[in-house]
Amino acid sequence: MPNAVILGTGRAVPARTVSNDEFASVMDTSDDWIRTRTGIRERHWISPGETGVDLALTATRQALEMASLGAEQLDAIIYATITPDHFLPGNGVYLQHHLGLGPIPAFDIRLQCAGFVYALAMADTFVRSGAYRRILVVAQEIQSTRMDVSTKGRHTAVIFADGAGAVVVGASDDPGRGILTFDLHSDGGYADKLWVEEPGAILNPTISAERYAEGRYFLQMDGKEVFRHAVQRMPESVRTCLGRIDAKPADLALLIPHQANLRISEMVQKELGLRDEQVYNNIERFGNTTSATIPIALDECVRAGRLAAGDLVGFTAFGSGFVWGSVLLRW
Ligand code: COA
Numbered sequence: 001m002p003n004a005v006i007l008g009t010g011r012a013v014p015a016r017t018v019s020n021d022e023f024a025s026v027m028d029t030s031d032d033w034i035r036t037r038t039g040i041r042e043r044h045w046i047s048p049g050e051t052g053v054d055l056a057l058t059a060t061r062q063a064l065e066m067a068s069l070g071a072e073q074l075d076a077i078i079y080a081t082i083t084p085d086h087f088l089p090g091n092g093v094y095l096q097h098h099l100g101l102g103p104i105p106a107f108d109i110r111l112q113c114a115g116f117v118y119a120l121a122m123a124d125t126f127v128r129s130g131a132y133r134r135i136l137v138v139a140q141e142i143q144s145t146r147m148d149v150s151t152k153g154r155h156t157a158v159i160f161a162d163g164a165g166a167v168v169v170g171a172s173d174d175p176g177r178g179i180l181t182f183d184l185h186s187d188g189g190y191a192d193k194l195w196v197e198e199p200g201a202i203l204n205p206t207i208s209a210e211r212y213a214e215g216r217y218f219l220q221m222d223g224k225e226v227f228r229h230a231v232q233r234m235p236e237s238v239r240t241c242l243g244r245i246d247a248k249p250a251d252l253a254l255l256i257p258h259q260a261n262l263r264i265s266e267m268v269q270k271e272l273g274l275r276d277e278q279v280y281n282n283i284e285r286f287g288n289t290t291s292a293t294i295p296i297a298l299d300e301c302v303r304a305g306r307l308a309a310g311d312l313v314g315f316t317a318f319g320s321g322f323v324w325g326s327v328l329l330r331w
Pocket of ligand 1: 038113223260319
């Protein structure tokens with residue numbers, strides 16, 4: 001049975017940078033509030049004309065280059081996003097087309113902030129089963145266009161952002177490398193704690209001016225409830241994975257937690273008893289790009305030479321659903 005290894009990584013964010021002060025000029029907030037409550041200093045938002053698939057394409061090309069592979073060598077695409085460019089079809093087929101690929105399968109998955117972790121677990125399973133040898137895993141979001149950029153929406157608008165991360169996962173016969181284990185969960189009992197209620201297929205008309213004016217098309221969040229569950233579920237899931245391979249938190253060379261909020265990451269670190277150098281955060285510069293936070297952070301770490309062969313690396317995420325999970329791999 002082959003192991004699934006990460007052969008290459010890439011990332012892309014829109015050119016436009018949005019500072020905290022820019023929010024302070026259009027709503028009742030401040031740079032100080034945003035930095036102390038979330039850790040965010042700036043984030044990237046798209047400009048008119050930019051698409052999510054464009055971002056995914058840039059990240060993918062970087063990942064393929066690092067892997068020394070041509071796009072035609074891919075066997076499948078797994079594309080995680082909750083913010084597709086169109087209601088349907090999903091972004092996966094657009095990426096397949098823009099890469100000029102043959103009719104390979106393109107899976108679109110929507111697992112919110114846990115999208116990358118779920119996608120990686122799927123890629124691992126496909127590779128191990130022998131179904132596909134090289135899989136492109138992409139996580140990409142455009143959250144900016146669904147934010148209420150007024151004082152009413154200030155608790156979400158300042159947090160969420162746009163970006164894409166990609167990894168190429170490939171089959172390897174080296175037993176010392178690759179994805180070791182994963183742990184995935186969901187609990188829909190909390191669905192309305194972090195959701196976009198509309199548009200929905202059960203509505204007729206799907207979009208109405210009246211309901212738009214009520215703010216139902218904006219992301220709605222019970223921040224305290226999300227916080228409470230996130231700081232419990234992520235460490236719990238990391239411990240489950242570590243337990244399966246008979247390892248301890250101290251064995252982790254690097255943990256990349258989903259970049260939801262710096263205070264959440266700090267609490268996850270504390271709960272697991274990790275040292276600062278074991279945890280990577282970049283929310284300060286990117287905000288919360290939902291499914292894309294982990295592959296963007298991973299790409300930064302890889303390109304900065306932060307990972308050495310044999311390092312034990314963990315990813316953990318929590319998001320709307322609620323959904324959560326972790327992946328452990330040997331770099
Ligand atoms: N600027 C200034 N004030 C703001 C604000 C902003 N951007 N957003 C909210 N506030 C206000 C609130 O309106 C509230 O005012 P009130 O006391 O007059 O009602 C006050 O700040 C405190 O709000 P509260 O929600 O209690 O703050 P908090 O300490 O819980 O922080 C979050 C709010 C959103 C930062 C925090 O709950 C959080 O990070 N939750 C997790 C969110 C998350 O990670 N989501 C993604 C998960 S994948």
